[in-house]
Amino acid sequence: MKKILVPVDFSKHSEYALEVAAKIAKQHEAGIILLHMIGISDSVLANSEIAEEAEAKYYLKLAKEKIKEFTEKEYLKDISVEAIIQNYKDFTEVNNVGQEQNCDLVVMGSHGTSGLSELFVGSNTEKVVRTSDLPVIVIKKSHDDFSIKKIVLACDLDKESIPVYMKAEAFAKLFSASLEVVYINTSGANFMGFDDVEKRMESFKKELGKEINVTFYNHHSVERGMLNYCFEHDADLLVIPTHGRKGLAHFVVGSLAENVSNHAKIPVMTIKL
Structure with a gap:
């Protein structure tokens, strides 16, 4: 850097x-x-x-x-x-x-x-x-003591998120931090069963070309799920992919953004897809 x-x-x-x-x-x-x-x-x-x-x-x-x-x-x-x-x-x-x-x-x-x-x-x-x-x-x-030891990457495990993972991994190495990948599985029409989840995870790892751990976190809201996961796992930085000029619509649709709590204490890093 x-x-x-x-x-x-x-x-x-x-x-x-x-x-x-x-x-x-x-x-x-x-x-x-x-x-x-x-x-x-x-x-x-x-x-x-x-x-x-x-x-x-x-x-x-x-x-x-x-x-x-x-x-x-x-x-x-x-x-x-x-x-x-x-x-x-x-x-x-x-x-x-x-x-x-x-x-x-x-x-x-x-x-x-x-x-x-x-x-x-x-x-x-x-x-x-x-x-x-x-x-x-x-x-x-x-931040009196800005220290990054644990990074959480929240993504949809689509193949276009591979470059985002690589950048997040490089950033984690730069700070000698651990990197956790989490997929927020929402309820309702977007809910995925265990078999579909496994297929998506395996497809992502195959595209990535190496074995990584992926956590699936069930929550009614992607935004709240990201924040809850980071809170529960003491993350220091949340990484979110963006779709460039399309904004963050893949993660936030309509009024869903209004449901995000005001308890996001950690820094957020965005990386363009």
């Missing part, structure tokens, strides 16, 4: 993310790219050229002052930190910056006031998750 991209809006939640990114960077001798998007509105840009320039300079000055404060945090000592300020208004641009800067990971804060629902329902964090080609770690609280 060489570079970590951290989008910041100067909120306490983006600082939580920066703290975690700093811990990861120190562990792996990586650098940090701070990204702040000014987001000057169209109404400002519609003003006269002189007024527009003055307004832009004002916001840029404020952003530079704030980002300077962030770069001087004590926990960033001995870490290579670069700051980028852009006039982006769309958080989908984060992926472009990550690619241009050759970053390996995005670490981003989220308010998470409704558990994981903040991740799933149109927030800026969700926009980054949905459009990022890089793995994204979502941080919702301060």
Whole structure:
């Protein structure tokens, strides 16, 4: 790991993310790219050229002052930190910056006031998750001791999840952490019997090309099942595959996201399929 991209809006939640990114960077001798998007509105840009320039300079000055404060945090000592300020208004641009800067990971804060629902329902964090080609770690609280020892990958065991497993496995090795794979078997129309479950598991392992342990966890909700499993097994990180620009609809359909509890205490990593 060489570079970590951290989008910041100067909120306490983006600082939580920066703290975690700093811990990861120190562990792996990586650098940090701070990204702040000014987001000057169209109404400002519609003003006269002189007024527009003055307004832009004002916001840029404020952003530079704030980002300077962030770069001087004590926990960033001995870490290579670069700051980028852009006039982006769309958080989908984060992926472009990550690619241009050759970053390996995005670490981003989220308010998470409704558990994981903040991740799933149109927030800026969700926009980054949905459009990022890089793995994204979502941080919702301060972590005095960010230590990853056990990672849980929740996936549907479809063959397109194989690359996600490989990335999750590589990340686990990077942290010398264990990796558990869990399939949430929901009740109702999507419930699978034991034989079907066995077939899916064997097909996944065959595509993967090696033997792994897969746990099947029965629950009425995929979201609640993921969180319950992580809680019951003391996981430090939950990994979820995403379908890129299709969002997380494979895991969250309609109002199901509203059923996610506000007890998701651990970080969540998303990896694009």
